[in-house]
Amino acid sequence: MTDKPEPVYSDDTLAIRAGFERSSFSEHAEPIMTTSSFVFPNAAEAAMRFSGEADGLIYSRFTNPTVQTFERRLAALEKTESCIATASGMAAINMLFMGTMRQGEHIIATRNMFGSTVNLMKNFLPRYGIEVSFANSFDPAEWSSLISDKTRYLYLETPTNPLTEVADIQAMADVAHNAGVKLVVDNCFCTPALQKPIDFGADVIIHSATKYLDGQGRCVGGAIAGSQELIDELTSFMRSAGPCLSPFNAWVFLKGLETLSLRMQQHSRNAATIAQWLSEQASVERVYYPGLLNHPQHELAKSQQKAFGGVLAFEMKGGQSAAWNLIDSTRLCSITANLGDTRTTITHPATTTHGRMSAEDRGSAGIRDGLVRLAVGLEDVIDLQNDLSGGLSA
Numbered sequence: 342m343t344d345k346p347e348p349v350y351s352d353d354t355l356a357i358r359a360g361f362e363r364s365s366f367s368e369h370a371e372p373i374m375t376t377s378s379f380v381f382p383n384a385a386e387a388a389m390r391f392s393g394e395a396d397g398l399i400y401s402r403f404t405n406p407t408v409q410t411f412e413r414r415l416a417a418l419e420k421t422e423s424c425i426a427t428a429s430g431m432a433a434i435n436m437l438f439m440g441t442m443r444q445g446e447h448i449i450a451t452r453n454m455f456g457s458t459v460n461l462m463k464n465f466l467p468r469y470g471i472e473v474s475f476a477n478s479f480d481p482a483e484w485s486s487l488i489s490d491k492t493r494y495l496y497l498e499t500p501t502n503p504l505t506e507v508a509d510i511q512a513m514a515d516v517a518h519n520a521g522v523k524l525v526v527d528n529c530f531c532t533p534a535l536q537k538p539i540d541f542g543a544d545v546i547i548h549s550a551t552k553y554l555d556g557q558g559r560c561v562g563g564a565i566a567g568s569q570e571l572i573d574e575l576t577s578f579m580r581s582a583g584p585c586l587s588p589f590n591a592w593v594f595l596k597g598l599e600t601l602s603l604r605m606q607q608h609s610r611n612a613a614t615i616a617q618w619l620s621e622q623a624s625v626e627r628v629y630y631p632g633l634l635n636h637p638q639h640e641l642a643k644s645q646q647k648a649f650g651g652v653l654a655f656e657m658k659g660g661q662s663a664a665w666n667l668i669d670s671t672r673l674c675s676i677t678a679n680l681g682d683t684r685t686t687i688t689h690p691a692t693t694t695h696g697r698m699s700a701e702d703r704g705s706a707g708i709r710d711g712l713v714r715l716a717v718g719l720e721d722v723i724d725l726q727n728d729l730s731g732g733l734s735a
């Protein structure tokens with residue numbers, strides 16, 4: 342026996358190795374455990390597992406080894422105590438609120454964020470007596486002024502979709518903690534490969550695994566990372582409410598995590614090149630990308646992100662018709678609402694992802710008719726520029 346300390350592994354190692362326990366077959370790669378339930382050696386053991394006196398697997402709604410491997414690996418990368426995987430990113434967001442909040446409580450959230458998150462908060466949570474206020478992500482004072490003794494969570498998305506507004510996570514954590522409130526960060530756009538919200542004081546991290554964690558546009562899933570106490574509370578909700586991740590999808594996300602860091606670096610390099618090039622085009626009014634020197638939160642993004650990610654947006658001078666023209670002229674970019682794929686995707690937010698918002702809400706969120714979102718993939722960047730340039734000069 343030696344008393345050597347446990348080695349501390351870096352992210353690149355954790356992304357490949359963390360969280361996996363081999364079965365009695367000694368398999369090298371992680372298997373997919375497609376079983377709905379687990380067998381107990383005897384009735385007494387079954388009783389002890391159900392009562393919680395004994396650890397062990399019971400039923401795949403809340404205990405599945407492949408799902409657990411994904412949860413442990415993502416927790417290791419986000420540097421949180423624990424993690425719980427869900428059927429989708431939206432299921433993660435909904436479960437955090439349904440599983441921990443009570444009637445009469447209150448959330449403050451980023452004004453310009455993912456459309457379905459806004460819909461959930463505006464149109465569904467109030468039915469259950471949960472009120473939501475929206476505030477500008479770059480104005481901590483506004484958040485502070487909205488806090489009441491009913492407030493449970495500050496909810497940030499940074500950078501936002503699609504305008505890439507960057508919030509100061511540390512400043513928001515200070516606002517939250519001064520009021521005894523928890524800070525939640527949706528880390529979908531950066532992933533732990535580029536941004537670790539926990540390092541800046543965040544308490545809870547939300548993921549749509551559908552995006553970069555998968556990275557190849559195959560599966561829908563999500564996760565919540567946070568303290569053991571929070572994840573225990575949510576596991577109990579999961580057991581009763583059931584928005585669980587399938588083992589197959591968990592396995593796909595595990596494979597995705599192994600290449601996450603390499604992919605995020607290349608997505609960022611490609612997006613930075615395209616953003617700079619777009620900002621030099623006569624038909625483009627404005628480009629939104631945190632990596633550009635003229636982005637209002639460029640310095641902040643540099644201080645809390647390792648790179649600037651793969652998503653950018655830009656405004657065409659000719660409004661909706663110019664935007665649609667450009668989209669329809671591309672042959673390589675996929676016209677689809679997904680992002681975080683190896684394939685570049687192109688979207689017109691005003692008529693798709695943000696189409697359910699009123700024109701007024703869209704206006705105040707800065708989603709103009711000429712806006713185009715590009716989630717830059719891993720194709721050759723010159724091929725992408727050639728693909729876009731026809732529609733830009735038209």
Ligand SMILES: *Cc1c(COP(=O)(O)O)cnc(C)c1O
Nearest residue numbers: 429430431455527529549551562
């Ligand atoms: C896609 C997305 C979600 C929702 O995730 P799903 O897996 O599609 O349910 C939440 N937040 C952000 C920022 C997203 O881009």
